[in-house]
Amino acid sequence: MNLTLKVWRQKNSKSTGNLVDYKVSDISPDMSFLEMFDVLNEQLINKGEEPIVFDHDCREGICGMCSMYINGRPHGPKDLVTTCQLHMRSFKDGDTIVVEPWRAKAFPVIKDLAVDRSAFDRVIAAGGFISVNTGNAQDANNLPIAKSKADAAFEAAACIGCGACVAACKNASAMLFVSAKVSQFSLLPQGQPERYKRVQNMVAQMDSEGFGNCTNTGACEAECPKGISLENIARMNRDYLTAKLFSEEEA
Amino acid sequence: MGSLSKTFTSSVGRKFVMGLTGLFLISFLIVHVSINALIFLNDGGQTFNVAADFMGHNLIVRIMEIGLFAGIILHIVQAIVLTAQNKAARPATYAYSNASANSTWYSRSMGLLGTLILMFLILHLYHFWWPTKAAVFNHEEHDTFQNITMVFQELWVVIVYVLGVISLGYHLLHGFQSAFQTMGWNHKKWTPIVKAIGFWFSIIVPIIFALMPISIYLGWIS
Structure with missing residues:
Protein backbone atom coordinates (compact mmCIF):
# COMPACT_ATOMS: atom_id res chain seq x y z
CA MET A 1 0.00 0.00 0.00
CA ASP A 112 4.15 15.82 18.07
CA LEU A 113 1.46 13.22 18.82
CA ALA A 114 2.26 12.62 22.50
CA VAL A 115 0.06 14.39 25.04
CA ASP A 116 0.35 14.68 28.81
CA ARG A 117 -2.57 12.78 30.35
CA SER A 118 -1.49 13.14 33.98
CA ALA A 119 -4.70 15.10 34.62
CA PHE A 120 -6.33 11.63 34.66
CA ASP A 121 -3.83 10.46 37.29
CA ARG A 122 -4.70 13.42 39.52
CA VAL A 123 -8.42 12.62 39.17
CA ILE A 124 -7.69 9.03 40.28
CA ALA A 125 -5.52 10.26 43.15
CA ALA A 126 -8.44 12.42 44.33
CA GLY A 127 -10.56 9.38 45.12
CA GLY A 128 -10.33 6.53 42.62
CA PHE A 129 -9.33 3.96 45.21
CA ILE A 130 -10.58 2.13 48.30
CA SER A 131 -8.88 2.40 51.67
CA VAL A 132 -8.38 -1.02 53.25
CA ASN A 133 -6.04 -2.33 55.88
CA THR A 134 -3.48 -4.75 54.54
CA GLY A 135 -3.52 -8.35 55.59
CA ASN A 136 -5.06 -11.54 54.32
CA ALA A 137 -7.93 -11.20 51.90
CA GLN A 138 -11.14 -12.34 53.55
CA ASP A 139 -13.17 -15.21 52.20
CA ALA A 140 -14.83 -14.07 48.96
CA ASN A 141 -18.08 -15.77 49.97
CA ASN A 142 -18.41 -13.25 52.80
CA LEU A 143 -19.28 -10.60 50.25
CA PRO A 144 -22.14 -11.75 48.06
CA ILE A 145 -22.56 -9.44 45.05
CA ALA A 146 -25.46 -9.57 42.59
CA LYS A 147 -24.33 -10.81 39.16
CA SER A 148 -25.75 -7.72 37.39
CA LYS A 149 -23.81 -5.39 39.72
CA ALA A 150 -20.60 -7.39 39.40
CA ASP A 151 -20.92 -7.32 35.60
CA ALA A 152 -21.59 -3.57 35.50
CA ALA A 153 -18.63 -2.90 37.83
CA PHE A 154 -16.41 -5.09 35.68
CA GLU A 155 -17.47 -3.29 32.50
CA ALA A 156 -16.71 0.08 34.13
CA ALA A 157 -13.34 -1.21 35.34
CA ALA A 158 -12.43 -2.11 31.74
CA CYS A 159 -11.61 1.60 31.20
CA ILE A 160 -7.93 1.90 30.24
CA GLY A 161 -7.76 5.68 30.70
CA CYS A 162 -6.72 6.32 27.11
CA GLY A 163 -8.56 9.65 26.88
CA ALA A 164 -10.44 8.89 23.66
CA CYS A 165 -13.62 10.11 25.41
CA VAL A 166 -12.03 13.52 26.02
CA ALA A 167 -10.63 13.60 22.48
CA ALA A 168 -13.97 12.72 20.87
CA CYS A 169 -16.13 15.01 23.02
CA LYS A 170 -16.88 18.36 21.41
CA ASN A 171 -16.48 19.87 24.91
CA ALA A 172 -13.34 17.90 25.83
CA SER A 173 -15.29 16.52 28.79
CA ALA A 174 -13.78 13.73 30.88
CA MET A 175 -17.07 12.54 32.32
CA LEU A 176 -17.01 9.08 30.74
CA PHE A 177 -13.58 8.36 32.22
CA VAL A 178 -14.37 9.80 35.65
CA SER A 179 -17.78 8.11 35.77
CA ALA A 180 -16.24 4.72 34.95
CA LYS A 181 -13.75 5.15 37.78
CA VAL A 182 -16.52 6.26 40.16
CA SER A 183 -18.87 3.47 39.06
CA GLN A 184 -16.51 0.53 39.45
CA PHE A 185 -16.44 1.26 43.20
CA SER A 186 -19.94 2.60 43.79
CA LEU A 187 -21.41 -0.66 42.45
CA LEU A 188 -19.43 -2.88 44.82
CA PRO A 189 -19.66 -3.32 48.60
CA GLN A 190 -15.96 -2.47 49.04
CA GLY A 191 -16.59 0.96 47.55
CA GLN A 192 -19.47 1.95 49.84
CA PRO A 193 -17.69 3.53 52.84
CA GLU A 194 -16.08 6.21 50.64
CA ARG A 195 -18.79 6.31 47.98
CA TYR A 196 -20.10 9.86 48.55
CA LYS A 197 -16.76 11.39 49.47
CA ARG A 198 -15.12 9.82 46.42
CA VAL A 199 -17.54 11.18 43.84
CA GLN A 200 -17.35 14.72 45.26
CA ASN A 201 -13.55 14.74 45.27
CA MET A 202 -13.15 13.22 41.83
CA VAL A 203 -15.67 15.59 40.19
CA ALA A 204 -14.01 18.57 41.91
CA GLN A 205 -10.60 17.45 40.59
CA MET A 206 -12.04 16.87 37.10
CA ASP A 207 -13.48 20.40 37.09
CA SER A 208 -10.25 21.98 38.31
CA GLU A 209 -8.24 20.26 35.56
CA GLY A 210 -10.16 22.29 32.95
CA PHE A 211 -12.15 19.54 31.24
CA GLY A 212 -15.43 20.62 29.63
CA ASN A 213 -18.98 19.69 30.59
CA CYS A 214 -21.01 16.75 29.33
CA THR A 215 -23.76 17.54 26.80
CA ASN A 216 -24.78 13.90 26.31
CA THR A 217 -23.89 13.75 22.62
CA GLY A 218 -22.73 10.17 23.15
CA ALA A 219 -19.54 10.68 21.12
CA CYS A 220 -17.42 9.31 24.02
CA GLU A 221 -19.38 6.08 24.25
CA ALA A 222 -19.22 5.62 20.46
CA GLU A 223 -15.43 6.11 20.40
CA CYS A 224 -14.45 4.29 23.61
CA PRO A 225 -12.19 1.33 22.72
CA LYS A 226 -13.59 -0.55 25.73
CA GLY A 227 -17.26 0.26 25.14
CA ILE A 228 -17.75 2.11 28.45
CA SER A 229 -21.45 3.00 28.68
CA LEU A 230 -23.13 6.38 29.22
CA GLU A 231 -25.01 4.68 32.08
CA ASN A 232 -21.86 5.35 34.11
CA ILE A 233 -22.22 9.12 33.61
CA ALA A 234 -25.83 8.95 34.82
CA ARG A 235 -24.66 6.94 37.85
CA MET A 236 -21.94 9.47 38.63
CA ASN A 237 -24.42 12.37 38.35
CA ARG A 238 -26.83 10.48 40.61
CA ASP A 239 -24.13 9.76 43.19
CA TYR A 240 -22.80 13.32 43.00
CA LEU A 241 -26.18 15.01 43.46
CA THR A 242 -27.11 12.57 46.22
CA ALA A 243 -23.79 13.29 47.92
CA LYS A 244 -24.07 17.07 47.61
CA LEU A 245 -27.76 17.44 48.43
CA PHE A 246 -28.44 14.66 50.91
CA SER A 247 -25.23 13.16 52.26
CA GLU A 248 -23.69 14.70 55.36
CA GLU A 249 -20.29 13.53 54.18
CA GLU A 250 -18.35 16.68 53.23
CA ALA A 251 -15.57 16.34 50.73
CA MET B 1 -24.21 26.11 52.78
CA GLY B 2 -20.77 26.62 51.27
CA SER B 3 -20.80 23.08 49.99
CA LEU B 4 -24.31 23.53 48.58
CA SER B 5 -23.51 26.71 46.66
CA LYS B 6 -20.40 25.05 45.26
CA THR B 7 -22.65 22.23 44.03
CA PHE B 8 -24.36 24.49 41.52
CA THR B 9 -21.14 25.92 40.12
CA SER B 10 -19.66 22.45 39.51
CA SER B 11 -19.91 20.79 36.10
CA VAL B 12 -22.50 18.25 37.26
CA GLY B 13 -24.40 20.91 39.24
CA ARG B 14 -24.68 23.32 36.33
CA LYS B 15 -25.89 20.52 34.11
CA PHE B 16 -28.42 19.62 36.82
CA VAL B 17 -29.81 23.17 36.66
CA MET B 18 -29.84 22.91 32.86
CA GLY B 19 -31.80 19.64 32.97
CA LEU B 20 -34.20 20.77 35.69
CA THR B 21 -35.08 24.05 33.93
CA GLY B 22 -35.30 22.13 30.64
CA LEU B 23 -37.85 19.70 32.09
CA PHE B 24 -39.76 22.63 33.60
CA LEU B 25 -39.90 24.34 30.20
CA ILE B 26 -41.06 21.06 28.65
CA SER B 27 -43.94 20.92 31.15
CA PHE B 28 -44.86 24.47 30.09
CA LEU B 29 -44.91 23.36 26.44
CA ILE B 30 -47.53 20.73 27.31
CA VAL B 31 -49.84 23.44 28.73
CA HIS B 32 -49.10 25.79 25.83
CA VAL B 33 -49.73 23.23 23.10
CA SER B 34 -52.91 21.97 24.78
CA ILE B 35 -54.44 25.45 24.86
CA ASN B 36 -53.28 26.16 21.29
CA ALA B 37 -54.96 22.98 20.11
CA LEU B 38 -58.33 24.42 21.18
CA ILE B 39 -58.40 26.54 18.00
CA PHE B 40 -58.80 23.33 16.01
CA LEU B 41 -62.33 23.06 17.47
CA ASN B 42 -63.00 25.68 14.77
CA ASP B 43 -65.67 27.45 16.85
CA GLY B 44 -64.49 30.93 15.95
CA GLY B 45 -62.00 30.89 18.79
CA GLN B 46 -64.65 30.85 21.55
CA THR B 47 -63.24 28.00 23.66
CA PHE B 48 -59.70 29.16 22.95
CA ASN B 49 -60.46 32.70 24.16
CA VAL B 50 -61.96 31.38 27.41
CA ALA B 51 -58.75 29.43 28.07
CA ALA B 52 -56.55 32.37 27.02
CA ASP B 53 -58.50 34.71 29.28
CA PHE B 54 -58.09 32.31 32.20
CA MET B 55 -54.33 32.14 31.59
CA GLY B 56 -54.17 35.92 31.40
CA HIS B 57 -55.95 36.61 34.70
CA ASN B 58 -55.63 33.62 37.05
CA LEU B 59 -53.35 34.44 40.00
CA ILE B 60 -51.64 31.05 40.18
CA VAL B 61 -50.90 31.19 36.46
CA ARG B 62 -49.50 34.70 36.92
CA ILE B 63 -47.13 33.47 39.63
CA MET B 64 -46.17 30.49 37.46
CA GLU B 65 -45.40 32.94 34.67
CA ILE B 66 -42.73 34.62 36.78
CA GLY B 67 -41.28 31.16 37.45
CA LEU B 68 -41.36 30.45 33.73
CA PHE B 69 -39.38 33.56 32.87
CA ALA B 70 -36.93 32.78 35.67
CA GLY B 71 -36.60 29.26 34.25
CA ILE B 72 -35.92 30.53 30.74
CA ILE B 73 -33.33 33.04 31.96
CA LEU B 74 -31.61 30.45 34.18
CA HIS B 75 -31.55 27.98 31.27
CA ILE B 76 -29.95 30.64 29.02
CA VAL B 77 -27.42 31.87 31.61
CA GLN B 78 -26.29 28.32 32.40
CA ALA B 79 -26.03 27.58 28.67
CA ILE B 80 -23.78 30.60 28.15
CA VAL B 81 -21.51 29.73 31.10
CA LEU B 82 -21.29 26.04 30.11
CA THR B 83 -20.59 26.88 26.47
CA ALA B 84 -17.83 29.30 27.47
CA GLN B 85 -16.26 26.60 29.69
CA ASN B 86 -16.59 24.00 26.94
CA LYS B 87 -14.91 26.25 24.39
CA ALA B 88 -12.09 26.97 26.85
CA ALA B 89 -11.60 23.24 27.40
CA ARG B 90 -10.41 22.88 23.79
CA PRO B 91 -8.36 25.96 22.87
CA ALA B 92 -6.77 24.29 19.82
CA THR B 93 -9.32 22.62 17.54
CA TYR B 94 -8.78 19.64 15.26
CA ALA B 95 -7.63 20.29 11.71
CA TYR B 96 -9.92 17.49 10.60
CA SER B 97 -12.83 16.15 12.64
CA ASN B 98 -15.36 13.53 11.60
CA ALA B 99 -17.89 14.20 14.36
CA SER B 100 -20.85 12.85 12.39
CA ALA B 101 -19.34 9.38 12.82
CA ASN B 102 -20.03 9.37 16.55
CA SER B 103 -22.90 11.80 17.27
CA THR B 104 -25.91 13.50 15.71
CA TRP B 105 -25.67 17.07 14.38
CA TYR B 106 -28.50 18.33 16.56
CA SER B 107 -26.93 16.95 19.76
CA ARG B 108 -23.83 19.00 18.93
CA SER B 109 -25.83 22.09 17.96
CA MET B 110 -27.92 22.69 21.09
CA GLY B 111 -26.46 26.19 21.49
CA LEU B 112 -27.25 27.16 17.90
CA LEU B 113 -30.76 25.67 18.10
CA GLY B 114 -31.32 27.41 21.43
CA THR B 115 -30.26 30.75 19.95
CA LEU B 116 -32.68 30.30 17.05
CA ILE B 117 -35.45 29.46 19.54
CA LEU B 118 -34.61 32.57 21.59
CA MET B 119 -34.76 34.80 18.51
CA PHE B 120 -38.12 33.26 17.62
CA LEU B 121 -39.27 33.64 21.23
CA ILE B 122 -38.61 37.39 21.23
CA LEU B 123 -40.76 37.82 18.11
CA HIS B 124 -43.38 35.49 19.60
CA LEU B 125 -43.58 37.48 22.86
CA TYR B 126 -43.90 40.70 20.85
CA HIS B 127 -46.78 39.19 18.84
CA PHE B 128 -48.81 37.57 21.60
CA TRP B 129 -47.53 38.07 25.11
CA TRP B 130 -47.10 41.82 25.00
CA PRO B 131 -50.62 42.67 23.63
CA THR B 132 -52.19 40.51 26.37
CA LYS B 133 -50.15 42.29 29.05
CA ALA B 134 -51.01 45.72 27.61
CA ALA B 135 -54.72 44.82 27.65
CA VAL B 136 -54.61 43.63 31.28
CA PHE B 137 -52.72 46.79 32.27
CA ASN B 138 -55.24 49.06 30.55
CA HIS B 139 -58.21 47.01 31.86
CA GLU B 140 -59.32 46.31 28.31
CA GLU B 141 -60.91 43.24 26.80
CA HIS B 142 -58.41 41.35 24.64
CA ASP B 143 -59.52 38.99 21.88
CA THR B 144 -56.50 36.68 21.64
CA PHE B 145 -58.01 34.66 18.82
CA GLN B 146 -58.54 37.78 16.73
CA ASN B 147 -54.94 38.79 17.40
CA ILE B 148 -53.76 35.38 16.16
CA THR B 149 -55.77 35.50 12.96
CA MET B 150 -54.37 38.98 12.30
CA VAL B 151 -50.70 38.10 12.91
CA PHE B 152 -50.78 34.97 10.77
CA GLN B 153 -51.98 36.77 7.64
CA GLU B 154 -48.38 37.52 6.69
CA LEU B 155 -46.51 34.74 4.90
CA TRP B 156 -43.09 35.63 6.35
CA VAL B 157 -44.48 35.38 9.89
CA VAL B 158 -45.84 31.91 9.13
CA ILE B 159 -42.47 30.84 7.72
CA VAL B 160 -40.56 32.21 10.74
CA TYR B 161 -42.93 30.41 13.11
CA VAL B 162 -42.56 27.11 11.27
CA LEU B 163 -38.75 27.45 11.29
CA GLY B 164 -38.93 28.37 14.99
CA VAL B 165 -40.81 25.22 15.93
CA ILE B 166 -38.53 23.06 13.76
CA SER B 167 -35.60 24.39 15.82
CA LEU B 168 -37.61 23.60 18.95
CA GLY B 169 -38.26 20.09 17.66
CA TYR B 170 -34.57 19.32 17.17
CA HIS B 171 -33.69 20.98 20.48
CA LEU B 172 -36.20 18.71 22.21
CA LEU B 173 -35.10 15.63 20.27
CA HIS B 174 -31.77 15.81 22.09
CA GLY B 175 -32.83 17.78 25.17
CA PHE B 176 -35.73 15.63 26.40
CA GLN B 177 -33.78 12.40 26.97
CA SER B 178 -30.59 14.34 27.75
CA ALA B 179 -32.28 16.02 30.75
CA PHE B 180 -33.14 12.62 32.22
CA GLN B 181 -29.58 11.36 31.69
CA THR B 182 -28.14 14.47 33.38
CA MET B 183 -30.40 14.05 36.41
CA GLY B 184 -29.01 10.53 36.70
CA TRP B 185 -32.32 8.93 35.75
CA ASN B 186 -30.88 6.22 33.59
CA HIS B 187 -32.39 2.79 33.97
CA LYS B 188 -32.43 -0.34 31.83
CA LYS B 189 -36.22 -0.56 32.03
CA TRP B 190 -37.16 3.12 31.94
CA THR B 191 -34.62 4.78 29.64
CA PRO B 192 -35.99 3.19 26.43
CA ILE B 193 -39.47 4.43 27.43
CA VAL B 194 -38.16 7.94 28.18
CA LYS B 195 -36.36 7.99 24.82
CA ALA B 196 -39.49 6.87 22.96
CA ILE B 197 -41.66 9.47 24.70
CA GLY B 198 -39.03 12.15 24.03
CA PHE B 199 -38.86 11.19 20.35
CA TRP B 200 -42.61 11.41 19.77
CA PHE B 201 -42.97 14.50 21.97
CA SER B 202 -40.32 16.28 19.86
CA ILE B 203 -42.23 15.48 16.67
CA ILE B 204 -45.88 15.81 17.70
CA VAL B 205 -45.66 19.01 19.77
CA PRO B 206 -43.86 21.08 17.07
CA ILE B 207 -46.29 19.77 14.42
CA ILE B 208 -49.29 20.96 16.48
CA PHE B 209 -47.58 24.31 17.02
CA ALA B 210 -46.77 24.63 13.31
CA LEU B 211 -50.29 23.70 12.23
CA MET B 212 -51.65 26.78 14.00
CA PRO B 213 -50.11 29.51 11.77
CA ILE B 214 -50.37 27.29 8.68
CA SER B 215 -54.06 26.55 9.07
CA ILE B 216 -54.90 30.17 9.83
CA TYR B 217 -52.89 31.43 6.86
CA LEU B 218 -54.55 28.93 4.55
CA GLY B 219 -57.97 29.79 5.94
CA TRP B 220 -58.72 26.32 7.34
CA ILE B 221 -59.66 28.03 10.58
CA SER B 222 -61.43 31.36 10.90
Missing part, protein backbone atom coordinates in the same frame (compact mmCIF):
# COMPACT_ATOMS: atom_id res chain seq x y z
CA ASN A 2 1.11 3.55 -0.74
CA LEU A 3 -0.22 6.26 1.52
CA THR A 4 0.02 10.00 2.11
CA LEU A 5 0.13 10.97 5.77
CA LYS A 6 -0.57 14.40 7.17
CA VAL A 7 0.98 14.27 10.62
CA TRP A 8 0.89 16.93 13.35
CA ARG A 9 4.42 18.06 14.21
CA GLN A 10 4.93 20.22 17.29
CA LYS A 11 8.23 20.88 19.03
CA ASN A 12 6.86 21.24 22.56
CA SER A 13 3.85 22.44 24.54
CA LYS A 14 4.82 26.09 24.04
CA SER A 15 5.26 26.10 20.29
CA THR A 16 2.54 26.03 17.67
CA GLY A 17 2.52 22.98 15.47
CA ASN A 18 1.43 22.22 11.93
CA LEU A 19 0.51 19.31 9.70
CA VAL A 20 3.41 17.91 7.66
CA ASP A 21 2.97 15.66 4.61
CA TYR A 22 4.82 12.31 4.44
CA LYS A 23 4.67 9.56 1.86
CA VAL A 24 5.02 5.89 2.82
CA SER A 25 5.16 3.04 0.34
CA ASP A 26 5.07 -0.77 0.39
CA ILE A 27 2.99 -0.87 3.56
CA SER A 28 1.56 -4.30 4.32
CA PRO A 29 -2.20 -4.32 4.97
CA ASP A 30 -1.48 -6.63 7.93
CA MET A 31 0.62 -4.01 9.73
CA SER A 32 -0.88 -2.21 12.67
CA PHE A 33 -1.16 1.57 12.45
CA LEU A 34 1.76 1.89 14.89
CA GLU A 35 3.94 -0.47 12.84
CA MET A 36 3.25 1.75 9.82
CA PHE A 37 4.50 4.66 11.96
CA ASP A 38 7.61 2.61 12.87
CA VAL A 39 8.32 2.24 9.13
CA LEU A 40 7.82 5.99 8.61
CA ASN A 41 10.16 6.78 11.51
CA GLU A 42 12.83 4.42 10.11
CA GLN A 43 12.60 6.39 6.85
CA LEU A 44 12.95 9.69 8.67
CA ILE A 45 15.92 8.49 10.72
CA ASN A 46 17.66 7.18 7.56
CA LYS A 47 17.15 10.57 5.94
CA GLY A 48 18.61 12.26 9.04
CA GLU A 49 15.30 13.86 10.01
CA GLU A 50 13.75 13.84 13.45
CA PRO A 51 11.36 10.90 13.97
CA ILE A 52 7.73 11.52 14.95
CA VAL A 53 7.08 11.19 18.67
CA PHE A 54 4.06 9.03 19.49
CA ASP A 55 2.99 7.24 22.67
CA HIS A 56 2.81 3.45 22.75
CA ASP A 57 3.50 0.73 25.25
CA CYS A 58 1.74 -2.65 25.27
CA ARG A 59 0.62 -2.77 21.63
CA GLU A 60 -2.17 -5.16 22.60
CA GLY A 61 -4.96 -2.73 23.40
CA ILE A 62 -4.74 -2.50 27.19
CA CYS A 63 -2.27 0.25 28.10
CA GLY A 64 -4.22 3.15 26.63
CA MET A 65 -1.14 5.03 25.50
CA CYS A 66 -1.58 5.20 21.73
CA SER A 67 -3.45 8.47 21.53
CA MET A 68 -3.84 9.29 17.84
CA TYR A 69 -6.71 11.21 16.30
CA ILE A 70 -6.89 9.52 12.90
CA ASN A 71 -9.02 10.92 10.05
CA GLY A 72 -11.15 12.90 12.50
CA ARG A 73 -11.77 10.12 15.02
CA PRO A 74 -9.88 8.88 18.10
CA HIS A 75 -8.06 5.62 17.25
CA GLY A 76 -9.27 5.84 13.66
CA PRO A 77 -12.30 4.54 11.78
CA LYS A 78 -12.91 1.22 13.61
CA ASP A 79 -15.09 0.81 16.70
CA LEU A 80 -13.82 -0.71 19.94
CA VAL A 81 -10.11 -0.62 19.04
CA THR A 82 -7.04 1.28 20.14
CA THR A 83 -4.53 2.57 17.56
CA CYS A 84 -2.31 -0.50 17.95
CA GLN A 85 -5.32 -2.73 17.14
CA LEU A 86 -6.10 -0.73 14.01
CA HIS A 87 -4.71 -2.44 10.92
CA MET A 88 -3.75 -0.90 7.61
CA ARG A 89 -6.34 -3.09 5.85
CA SER A 90 -8.89 -0.61 7.26
CA PHE A 91 -7.54 1.88 4.69
CA LYS A 92 -7.32 1.85 0.93
CA ASP A 93 -4.22 2.09 -1.24
CA GLY A 94 -3.57 5.75 -2.13
CA ASP A 95 -5.49 7.11 0.90
CA THR A 96 -4.56 10.36 2.62
CA ILE A 97 -4.61 9.94 6.40
CA VAL A 98 -4.65 12.88 8.83
CA VAL A 99 -3.08 12.14 12.23
CA GLU A 100 -3.37 14.61 15.13
CA PRO A 101 -2.84 14.42 18.88
CA TRP A 102 -5.73 14.54 21.42
CA ARG A 103 -6.81 18.15 21.73
CA ALA A 104 -7.84 19.38 25.15
CA LYS A 105 -6.65 22.10 27.50
CA ALA A 106 -6.19 19.44 30.17
CA PHE A 107 -4.04 17.31 27.82
CA PRO A 108 -1.17 19.58 26.72
CA VAL A 109 0.88 18.33 23.79
CA ILE A 110 4.34 17.19 24.95
CA LYS A 111 5.70 16.74 21.42
